[in-house]
Amino acid sequence: MTNNLAPVTTSDLRKKKRDGQPITMVTAYDFPSAKLVEEAGADMILVGDSLGMVVLGYDSTIPVTMDDMLHHTKAVTRAVKRAFVVSDMPFLSYHGTVEEAVKNAGRLLQEGLAKAVKMEGGRELSPIITRCVQAGIPVMGHIGLTPQAVHQLGGYKVQGRELHQARRLLEDALALEEAGVFALVLECVPQEVAAVIADKLEIPVIGIGAGPSCDGQVLVLHDLVGYGSSDWKPKFAKRYADTGTIIREAVAAYVSDVKERRFPAPEHVFHAAEETVKQLYGEGVNR
Numbered sequence: 001m002t003n004n005l006a007p008v009t010t011s012d013l014r015k016k017k018r019d020g021q022p023i024t025m026v027t028a029y030d031f032p033s034a035k036l037v038e039e040a041g042a043d044m045i046l047v048g049d050s051l052g053m054v055v056l057g058y059d060s061t062i063p064v065t066m067d068d069m070l071h072h073t074k075a076v077t078r079a080v081k082r083a084f085v086v087s088d089m090p091f092l093s094y095h096g097t098v099e100e101a102v103k104n105a106g107r108l109l110q111e112g113l114a115k116a117v118k119m120e121g122g123r124e125l126s127p128i129i130t131r132c133v134q135a136g137i138p139v140m141g142h143i144g145l146t147p148q149a150v151h152q153l154g155g156y157k158v159q160g161r162e163l164h165q166a167r168r169l170l171e172d173a174l175a176l177e178e179a180g181v182f183a184l185v186l187e188c189v190p191q192e193v194a195a196v197i198a199d200k201l202e203i204p205v206i207g208i209g210a211g212p213s214c215d216g217q218v219l220v221l222h223d224l225v226g227y228g229s230s231d232w233k234p235k236f237a238k239r240y241a242d243t244g245t246i247i248r249e250a251v252a253a254y255v256s257d258v259k260e261r262r263f264p265a266p267e268h269v270f271h272a273a274e275e276t277v278k279q280l281y282g283e284g285v286n287r
Helices: 010-019 031-039 066-077 098-110 121-135 145-155 163-179 189-198 221-225 243-259 272-283
Strands: 025-027 042-045 084-088 116-121 139-144 185-187 205-208 216-221
Touching: 010 025, 010 084, 010 216, 025 221, 025 243, 031 042, 031 066, 042 066, 042 216, 066 098, 084 139, 116 121, 121 139, 121 145, 121 163, 139 145, 139 163, 163 185, 163 189, 189 205, 216 221
Parallel strands: 025 042, 025 216, 042 084, 084 116, 116 139, 139 185, 185 205, 205 216
Antiparallel strands: none
């Protein structure tokens, strides 16, 4: 558990890359989970639009709105003093005009109090990223498997296995760095390709399903603590706890206690004065 309360900055993240110190990022969506992640010492917290699937029950990230992202980003930033909070730009919030994209990104900083935003896509985003950076909005890039384009990609598949795909990923990464992103997420990319990209970029490269050669790693909190559906676990996720089973068993015990009248027990109740109870029983009820 960390005791260092100095806020993490983009300069700190770049220094970690230069010094070869791995960067830790966890995706969280609300106040209590963000508080725990910060107390555990993570460098960064991502308020991901994956909240659409993880906590809102959609089958993709596409239905997530700006209002959804603002709501959850505000909850996370209220809990955080040290970790660097990045908020996802949701589907279609940065695919219109540059002016609209800058306005939406600005809302996540001004209203949500995030420190930066994340956008999915390659070199086609360069004008938008450059304009956001000029406006003082730090931008994190995201290439490889981009969930907002899942229907275009034909499903949740590893990206960059073929040479032409790997070459495009590298070109996109370099273009995003030139446009001004302070860091880049690589999702579901062969580790050999990720290693080349991380080596060629000066900015930190954060991997999720991209192997150990990235400058940092990110996982969704629910995946790493086993909270949520037990039916599916991504290949790239490591489960460090099984809180889902603990919670399920706790709730089942509560249900059983209530049905068998074991709860509430004497230690869980409050008492009124005996005279108060006598008077209540003695009073008529006017209807």
